[in-house]
Structure formats: C-alpha cells, structure tokens
Amino acid sequence: xxxNVPVPFGKICIIARRCVGALKAVQAEHVAPQVYSTxxxxxxxxxxxxxxxxxxxxxxxxWEGVEMERFADEADVVIVGGGPAGLSAAIRLKQLANQHExxxxxxxxxxxxxxxxxxxxGACLEPSALSELIPDWKxxxxxxxxxxxxxxxxxxxxxxxxxxxxxxxxxxxxxxxYLVRLGHFVRWLGEQAEELGVELYPGYAAAEVLFHExxxxxxxxxxxxxxxxxxxxKDVFERGMELHAKVTLFGExxxxxxxxxxxxxxxxxxxxEPQTYAIASSFSRRAEHSVGWPLNRNTxxxxxxxHLNEGEPLVAVGFVVGLDYTNPYLSPFREFQRWKHxxxxxxxxxxxxxxxxxxxxxxxxxxxxxxxxTFPGGMLIGCSxxxxxxxxxxxxxxxxxxxxxxxxxxxxxxxxENLQSETAGLYIPEYEEAFKKSWIWKELYSVRNIRxxxxxxxxxxxxxxxxxxxxxxxxxxxxWTLKHNGLDSAQxxxxxxxxxxxxxxxxxxxxxxxxxxxxxxxxxxEHDQPPHLTLKDDSVPVAHNLAIYDGPExxxxxxxxxxxxxxxxxxxxxxxxNAQNCVHCKTCDIKDPSQNINWVVPEGSGGPAYxxx
Numbered sequence: 001x002x003x004n005v006p007v008p009f010g011k012i013c014i015i016a017r018r019c020v021g022a023l024k025a026v027q028a029e030h031v032a033p034q035v036y037s038t039x040x041x042x043x044x045x046x047x048x049x050x051x052x053x054x055x056x057x058x059x060x061x062x063w064e065g066v067e068m069e070r071f072a073d074e075a076d077v078v079i080v081g082g083g084p085a086g087l088s089a090a091i092r093l094k095q096l097a098n099q100h101e102x103x104x105x106x107x108x109x110x111x112x113x114x115x116x117x118x119x120x121x122g123a124c125l126e127p128s129a130l131s132e133l134i135p136d137w138k139x140x141x142x143x144x145x146x147x148x149x150x151x152x153x154x155x156x157x158x159x160x161x162x163x164x165x166x167x168x169x170x171x172x173x174x175x176x177x178y179l180v181r182l183g184h185f186v187r188w189l190g191e192q193a194e195e196l197g198v199e200l201y202p203g204y205a206a207a208e209v210l211f212h213e214x215x216x217x218x219x220x221x222x223x224x225x226x227x228x229x230x231x232x233x234k235d236v237f238e239r240g241m242e243l244h245a246k247v248t249l250f251g252e253x254x255x256x257x258x259x260x261x262x263x264x265x266x267x268x269x270x271x272x273e274p275q276t277y278a279i280a281s282s283f284s285r286r287a288e289h290s291v292g293w294p295l296n297r298n299t300x301x302x303x304x305x306x307h308l309n310e311g312e313p314l315v316a317v318g319f320v321v322g323l324d325y326t327n328p329y330l331s332p333f334r335e336f337q338r339w340k341h342x343x344x345x346x347x348x349x350x351x352x353x354x355x356x357x358x359x360x361x362x363x364x365x366x367x368x369x370x371x372x373x374t375f376p377g378g379m380l381i382g383c384s385x386x387x388x389x390x391x392x393x394x395x396x397x398x399x400x401x402x403x404x405x406x407x408x409x410x411x412x413x414x415x416x417e418n419l420q421s422e423t424a425g426l427y428i429p430e431y432e433e434a435f436k437k438s439w440i441w442k443e444l445y446s447v448r449n450i451r452x453x454x455x456x457x458x459x460x461x462x463x464x465x466x467x468x469x470x471x472x473x474x475x476x477x478x479x480w481t482l483k484h485n486g487l488d489s490a491q492x493x494x495x496x497x498x499x500x501x502x503x504x505x506x507x508x509x510x511x512x513x514x515x516x517x518x519x520x521x522x523x524x525x526e527h528d529q530p531p532h533l534t535l536k537d538d539s540v541p542v543a544h545n546l547a548i549y550d551g552p553e554x555x556x557x558x559x560x561x562x563x564x565x566x567x568x569x570x571x572x573x574x575x576x577x578n579a580q581n582c583v584h585c586k587t588c589d590i591k592d593p594s595q596n597i598n599w600v601v602p603e604g605s606g607g608p609a610y611x612x613x
Contacts, residue, residue, distance in 0.1 A: 155291055156291070156344070220243055363388050
C-alpha cells in the first residue's frame with residue numbers, strides 16, 4: 001500500500017511462503033459473473049469456468065465457421081515479460097549485436113498496458129547487475145534517487161519494538177543500495193532497450209507456448225480477444241498472433257503460467273525441491289524491517305517500511321506472509337492492516353493519505369528449489385525460476401543478471417549461420433553452466449538454509465538463531481542443506497482443527513477495508529470475457545475447499561476475487577469469481593489446497609495499473 005503522509009508514502013505488502021504479494025487497490029465494485037448450470041456426475045452444480053483452455057472450442061457449435069487462422073511473425077529472440085530480467089536480456093542482446101555488427105531482431109511481449117504497470121515492489125535495489133549492464137546509469141538518469149543511509153531491524157511484540165543489531169555481512173545490511181519505485185525503474189529500462197532497437201509490445205499477453213515437431217519450443221502465441229463471458233465469439237473476435245524465434249526467453253515473474261507448462265513438458269523440476277512462496281508490497285533513506293507480531297512464531301513473515309526521497313514525503317509500507325501458513329482462517333491482508341496499528345508503525349502513518357495498493361507473490365524456495373533453466377528452444381530467467389535472495393528480500397539484481405547471462409550464452413549460437421534451423425529451437429545448455437559459475441549461484445547458495453531453518457519447533461526464533469550462528473559465522477558454507485516442508489498448498493489444516501481469527505474492524509485512517517484498497521490499484525479487465533481464474537472442476541470449491549477448509553480462497557486472495565454466496569434456487573453455497581478484481585498476484589494458483597485453480601492470462605492490457613509501485 002502506498003500512502004502520502006506528512007512523513008511518508010505508505011504501501012501494503014503481504015508475503016506468503018515463497019510468494020511475494022504486493023497488495024494493491026483494485027476496482028472496488030464486485031461484478032457478479034454469469035452462472036451457467038451444467039451436469040457434473042449425477043448432480044447439478046453452478047458452472048463457473050467458461051474459458052477455452054478448459055472447454056475446447058472445436059466441440060462447441062457456437063464456434064463453427066469462425067476463422068481461426070493466426071498470423072505468424074519471425075524474430076531471432078522473443079522475450080516473454082517486460083520486467084527487469086526480460087529487459088536486461090533484451091538490452092544485453094542488442095549491446096552484443098551492435099558490438100559485433102550483427103543484425104538481431106529482439107521482441108519483448110508484456111501483458112500490462114505499459115511497461116511497469118504490473119510491477120509491484122517498493123524495492124531496495126542492489127545496483128551490482130545494473131552497473132554491469134549500463135555502467136553510466138547515473139548519467140542516463142536512472143531513477144535511483146534514495147541511497148540507503150540507515151538500517152533498522154526489529155522484533156515486534158504487540159506493544160513494543162525490540163531492536164536487533166545488523167552486523168556487517170548479514171543479508172539485511174543495505175548500505176550501498178537504493179530505495180526505488182520499481183515500476184519507474186522498469187519504464188526507464190524499457191527506454192534504454194528501445195534506444196538500442198528492441199521491439200517492445202506492451203498490452204500483448206503471451207497465452208500459449210508453440211512447439212516444433214521435434215518438441216522444441218518454437219515461440220509463443222498471444223491470446224485471442226473478443227470472447228464473451230459465456231465462452232462464445234463476439235462480432236469483434238480476433239485471433240492472437242504467433243511469434244516464432246530461434247530462442248524464447250520466459251521472464252514472466254513469480255509462478256508464470258507458461259513456465260508451469262514448461263516444467264511439465266520438459267520435466268524441469270525433476271531434481272529440485274518444490275518452490276515455496278510469499279505475498280507482499282513495499283516502498284523509502286531509511287530502510288526498516290521487522291518480524292514477529294501480529295504473526296505467531298510458527299508463521300513466517302515480516303514487514304518493511306521505506307522512506308522515499310521523491311520530492312515529497314512518501315513512505316512505502318509492506319507486510320509479508322509466508323504461504324506455508326497452516327490456519328485457513330488467516331487473512332494476509334487483515335494481518336497487514338493489524339500490523340499498521342503497532343505503535344512504532346502507526347506513528348509514521350498518522351496524518352497520511354493512502355495513495356496506492358497492490359499485491360504480488362514471490363519465490364522463497366532458494367537455490368534448492370531452482371529448476372533446470374534450459375530446454376530445447378528456450379530458457380527461464382528472472383523470478384520465473386526463482387532467483388530471489390529471501391533473507392535480503394531482494395531479487396531484482398539477480399533477475400537482471402540472469403537475463404544478461406541468458407543473452408550472453410545465446411548470442412553466439414543465435415548468430416552462428418551453421419546452427420540455423422527452421423525445424424528446431426536452439427538448445428543452449430551454456431546458460432545453465434554460466435549461471436552455476438556466476439555470483440547469483442554463490443549468493444543464493446550461501447543463504448539456502450536461512451528460510452528452511454524457520455521450520456523448526458522454535459519457528460521464528462529458531463531461524464534467527466540459525467542465521468546468527470551458522471550464516472554469520474560460516475557465511476553459508478555449512479556442509480548441509482535443509483529441506484522445505486513441501487508445497488504451500490498442502491500446509492493448510494482442516495478448519496475443524498483451527499481457531500477462527502477475530503480481526504478488528506478497519507478505522508479508515510490507518511487500516512482499511514479490502515475493496516477500497518483494491519480500488520487504488522487501478523485494476524480493470526474487459527468485463528465481458530471468460531474469467532481467467534479457471535477451475536479444473538467447478539464442483540471442487542464447495543465440495544472440498546468450503547467443506548474442509550471453510551473456503552480459504554475468500555481470505556488468502558488480496559483482491560476480493562473469491563467469495564461464497566448462497567445459491568439462488570436452493571439451499572447451499574456456490575463460489576463466485578469476481579475476475580475483474582484480479583491483481584495478477586498468483587496467490588490463488590499457489591495456495592489453493594485442492595490445486596483446482598489454474599490462472600491463465602486475461603485479454604492483453606487487463607489487470608492492475610500500478611504507477612511506480
């Protein structure tokens with residue numbers, strides 16, 4: 001959440017295990033979706049999902065005679081995702097092309113309406129990768145205006161703040177880093193890419209991975225537009241287009257929906273642990289972090305409060321909740337609202353104006369959860385495979401470096417005329433090798449045990465002791481690797497075994513309700529389109545999630561997308577999906593205990609419209 005206050009700029013952030021979620025205000029209105037009745041087994045359940053990825057159009061008579069041919073275009077490299085990783089890869093490719101006087105067509109597709117509009121993070125940026133990529137970034141006007149001059153780290157109790165010293169060498173030491181509005185930084189990177197000749201296509205969502213006959217990646221297809229909510233074609237229906245490439249880089253961010261397909265297609269997660277996630281948001285010269293209250297010792301999470309030097313007093317506030325929490329009654333958003341009433345936090349926010357809000361998941365698995373990052377025809381870069389340094393709460397510098405390594409590894413093969421083929425995508429194992437030799441791997445491997453150490457009986461305190469003893473003394477060189485608990489979706493306990501949580505009502509000054517917060521995110525989707533929050537089985541939410549876990553979707557979603565409402569024609573409940581409110585955080589796809597939700601891209605340009613979050 002972003003707040004304009006006499007001192008600050010306030011912003012909300014929630015972390016759930018291995019998923020960073022930035023909560024932002026979405027369209028405040030709930031738009032009731034159309035409900036279609038369909039037969040499921042021997043009973044009738046409300047039909048929720050109408051998306052063509054679940055109900056194929058070739059068996060739907062409404063699609064007979066509709067032109068389905070797609071226009072195709074060719075590029076040397078296609079990059080999915082216009083974030084720090086994708087733009088860094090594009091810039092590095094064009095730098096190398098110019099240096100070696102090679103013609104290279106590089107295309108970046110981004111589902112947001114403009115670069116940075118879906119970028120959420122009040123970020124503390126480590127400039128190492130930026131300095132490698134663009135050494136003269138200061139002269140070029142990079143929006144890094146607030147160097148960190150003071151760090152604070154604390155344990156919170158309900159009423160008090162206990163200071164914890166930040167010793168030299170610990171991950172939370174931020175001297176030399178910058179507090180930035182990451183969306184503004186991404187836009188600036190886009191300007192640098194465009195100057196070099198990179199083709200940028202914001203507003204185009206990559207919806208499908210294309211394959212050659214030999215199984216290698218051929219490129220991507222953008223999503224179709226002009227489909228009604230009931231799944232039928234509108235008069236304005238338009239097929240997406242295909243972009244073919246010698247190599248396709250996937251930099252979709254945390255829990256990318258195309259990356260999920262690639263994991264299965266190429267068995268990329270065969271030799272790594274499951275990824276874990278968290279949900280959060282942020283924005284500040286002083287960087288303040290805390291752990292503890294209002295979360296108990298066995299729920300991973302924490303907060304950040306950044307003071308930004310942006311010409312007016314702005315404060316970015318964020319709260320992180322690990323998505324491996326066990327109580328289905330927990331609401332990350334409401335925990336965040338409660339945290340803001342801590343005396344040490346409230347004193348900063350009092351008198352301020354809330355000006356923005358957002359939510360986003362982030363990867364927390366560490367080096368043991370990184371999948372294979374190369375496969376025939378493509379590579380994974382950025383937060384998609386999970387390059388975030390969890391104890392640092394930083395992933396921008398590692399994401400950028402991964403994009404640069406991918407570009408450097410691919411360049412020679414892309415421009416080698418002896419390796420050109422129209423029937424197969426290029427396989428570039430050199431990227432994986434370069435990654436394992438780079439400072440990214442060294443950095444992530446050294447902190448690999450800090451997050452899993454919180455899984456002990458002592459929880460938060462056990463993790464802090466482990467960090468102090470083993471990380472600070474051994475610098476991550478301990479000869480063992482701790483394991484995670486498993487998938488975040490498998491951690492919830494049945495509601496009957498848990499105690500409901502009574503959250504205080506928001507006061508409208510420091511704490512706020514969900515929908516008015518979502519309204520500040522600028523989120524909007526074309527209303528008359530199939531919900532992009534698809535269900536594999538429409539009967540599962542009521543029969544399983546509501547029956548066993550009391551419908552956790554209505555609490556873990558930071559945008560009010562999911563709610564259970566009474567059936568209109570009989571006793572019972574149905575799940576209503578308010579897809580127009582979705583801020584694209586991916587929490588539902590990650591935390592759903594039945595793993596029945598599959599997030600797919602909506603029509604291009606839909607989603608939040610963050611302004612420098």
